[in-house]
Every structure is written in structure tokens, then in C-alpha cells.
């Protein structure tokens with residue numbers, strides 16, 4: 001069993017002032033995997049002081065210096081890439097396939113931010129004056145457990161590019177992953193106080209980050225409910241906020257799409273990260289006249305979907321992160337049954353042979369009405385709803401009939417047609433004919449999926465304050 005009893009402040013691993021110890025269990029078999037000593041408000045205050053002191057110098061670094069720091073972080077990250085993948089699989093049960101992809105994307109995020117910064121004008125002549133874009137100050141970074149180090153890399157790379165210093169609060173369930181990435185960043189050798197980590201609970205450490213006047217901006221990824229709490233708290237000190245929240249993303253299969261080729265991708269998009277992904281395509285919208293054909297193909301795909309130990313390279317769905325998350329997904333499967341949706345595959349209970357861990361059956365409801373709770377609410381597990389539509393106008397209306405607007409997907413044999421439909425969807429990212437990612441393009445939500453964008457130039461602007469300098473002389 002691992003013991004994590006240090007946090008990282010001012011360039012050193014230190015014992016937290018907080019004394020609460022939390023047990024962390026393996027999602028694969030629920031054995032005790034680690035114990036973490038949590039930080040408290042005093043630890044946040046200590047980290048904020050360090051970050052404020054570091055900001056005085058770091059804000060004045062040149063573009064070239066920041067690029068060098070980003071390169072050092074990237075190189076240190078790549079050196080320990082395999083360990084970063086392994087701890088991700090073990091700690092929260094992400095599949096080896098998914099975790100490998102995420103850590104590779106994260107390494108690439110440093111390069112994408114280096115390219116963004118190279119092309120980004122931090123000083124601009126506009127009208128009669130000059131606009132200087134300066135780092136907003138100390139950034140508080142609060143993130144969930146479902147892709148912890150991927151989120152940390154995206155946010156830290158952007159903060160460094162902007163000349164900001166950071167205090168990071170990962171999920172208390174991600175302590176082992178946090179320990180490793182803190183070591184990686186320490187090895188990169190940035191000036192002390194630029195990057196700080198405080199493990200702790202949301203209503204203790206997260207709340208102090210939200211409240212602390214030394215923090216100028218919060219970049220939060222997590223649930224819509226907690227995002228609203230943070231936004232409300234942050235306004236007291238007028239912190240800037242970027243909120244990356246929940247989703248219930250639609251995937252429109254247009255009538256001309258080849259079902260045999262698009263449906264395997266649609267199922268993979270729904271079960272991304274074992275369904276624990278904000279951008280998972282959990283509402284599959286199909287032409288009404290093709291519903292029976294879709295049902296038959298999806299059933300066949302699910303029969304061949306491997307729910308198993310996430311350490312096996314061919315596992316497609318691993319366990320839920322915790323017993324609590326398992327129970328939440330079970331509750332939603334029960335709700336779908338009670339609402340009268342037709343269970344096409346999966347259902348309540350664990351897959352046989354996997355009773356020790358937090359495994360859920362790959363579950364598909366069909367004939368779902370978009371007003372049902374299973375179509376409106378984020379489940380965050382491997383549960384797909386197939387929703388029939390009458391015509392294209394109806395499909396677009398159903399897709400947009402959601403409190404969320406994070407991602408959307410469209411499939412068609414006619415690429416231009418798919419783009420015309422994509423243009424009518426209220427979502428921050430729309431993928432046409434497949435799953436795609438580009439770390440230069442903005443990511444974030446319409447409606448209750450969030451405020452602001454991450455990645456590329458849009459993400460960088462969110463860590464900068466424009467200052468106009470003008471005069472008569």
C-alpha cells in the first residue's frame with residue numbers, strides 16, 4: 001500500500017498542515033491501494049503565498065523563456081510517460097487503451113501550446129495605443145478524477161505560456177497520479193513557487209481556492225453543480241473563471257450514413273473512458289425508419305464489447321472509479337427501466353466474474369424519448385440512449401434540446417451535408433464523421449456545459465488581462 005503524505009509547495013515536497021487521512025481503494029477489486037494525507041485551508045494559503053511571490057518574477061519572463069520552460073516540462077513528462085499511463089490505469093481504472101491515448105495527447109499539448117505562444121502577439125498596436133496582454137496572476141486549478149493529469153497538463157501549459165503561476169487541487173481520489181506528476185514537474189526545474197499542488201477535499205481546499213483573494217483566476221473542470229458553486233464564490237473577489245462542465249452529447253446519424261461503419265464509432269464515442277467522459281456521445285439520434293436495423297447492429301457490437309480488467313490492452317470498458325460512482329450508474333439504469341425505455345443490452349448488476357470491482361455492464365436503452373431523465377441528465381457511465389427522429393429538422397431540435405452543449409457528433413456519407421448540420425448544433429465542439437481531437441482548437445461548452453474555452457489561442461487569452469496604454473505624446 002502506498003502512503004502519500006506530502007504536498008508540493010514552493011519547489012519542495014512538504015508535510016501538509018492538514019491531518020485528515022483518506023483511504024483510496026482500487027476500482028478493480030476494492031482492495032486498499034493507498035492512503036493520502038489531505039491538505040487544509042492553511043496549506044492553500046501557504047501555496048498561494050508561494051505562487052504570489054513567484055508571479056512577481058514569472059510574469060516578466062519573455063516568450064522565449066516560457067517556451068524553454070514548456071519544453072522542460074514536456075521532456076520531463078515524456079521521460080516518465082509509461083509510469084504516468086500505469087498509475088492512471090491502476091488508480092481510477094481507466095483502460096490501458098484510453099490512458100495511453102490521453103498521456104500521448106498530454107505530451108502533445110505542450111507542443112501545441114508552444115506553437116500557440118510563438119504565433120501569439122502579447123503586445124499589439126491598436127488605434128492610438130498599445131495593448132499589452134499580461135498574465136492574470138495566480139491561477140487556481142481545480143479538476144476531477146476522470147483524466148487528472150491530462151487536465152493538469154492542458155491548464156498548466158496554458159498558465160505557463162501566459163506567465164501565470166498556479167495552485168492545483170486535483171480530486172482527492174487522484175493522489176497517486178498527483179504525486180507522480182508533481183515529481184515530473186519538480187524534475188523539470190522551473191523556478192520555485194511557479195507550480196504548487198495541494199491535495200484535499202473540495203469543500204475544504206477547493207473552497208479556500210475559490211475564496212482566497214490572492215488567486216486571480218480559477219480554471220475548473222468538473223460537474224455543473226460544483227462549477228456553479230465556484231462561480232458564485234469566485235465573484236466575491238472578482239476572479240476570472242473558466243468552467244469546463246458536464247455534457248450529454250448528441251450523435252446524429254443522418255439517413256445516408258453507412259450504419260455498419262458509423263455505429264462501431266458511435267458506440268466507442270458513447271463509452272469513451274468507460275462512459276466517464278464529459279464529451280461522451282451518450283445520445284444516439286437515428287432515423288426512425290432505421291431504428292430496427294440500428295438496434296440489431298448495436299446489439300451485435302455490444303456483444304463483442306469487452307468489459308474487463310483495464311490493464312488488458314483489448315479492454316474497452318473498465319470499472320467505475322468508486323463504489324459511489326458505480327451506484328450512481330446503477331440508479332440511472334433503474335431510472336431508464338422505470339421510465340419505460342427499452343433495454344437493448346446490459347442492465348442492472350455486475351458482469352459475471354467481475355463482482356469484486358466497480359464494473360457496470362455495457363448498457364444500451366433504445367426507443368428513448370429525449371425528455372426522459374436518462375436522455376437529459378449526465379450519467380457518467382457506459383449507458384447509451386438510442387433516440388429515433390422523424391426528419392433532419394427534428395434531429396437538430398432533439399440534439400439542441402438539452403441543458404448541456406459541450407460536444408456533438410454528426411455522421412453522413414456526404415461530408416458537406418454533415419457540416420451544414422454541424423453548423424446548426426449548439427455545442428462547443430462538433431466532430432464530423434468520427435472522433436477527432438486537436439489541441440490547437442478551442443474546447444468548452446455552450447449553455448450549462450461551461451464558460452470560456454481551453455486550448456490554443458482562445459485558451460491562452462483566458463489567462464491574460466489586456467492593458468491598453470495610450471496618451472497624447
Ligand code: NAD
Pocket residue numbers: 142143144145146169170171172200201202203205206207210221222223224226227229230243244245246247277278279378380406449450
Ligand atoms: P466534481 O464537480 O464533483 O469535482 C471536481 C473537483 O471539484 C474535485 O477536485 C472536487 O474535489 C472539487 N470540488 C468539489 N466541491 C467543491 C467545492 N465546494 N468548491 C471547490 N471545489 C470543489 O466532479 P467529479 O465527480 O470529480 O467529475 C465528474 C464531472 O466532471 C462530470 O460532471 C463531468 O462531466 C465533468 N467533467 C467535465 C469536463 C470538461 O472538460 N467539460 C471534463 C471531465 C469531466
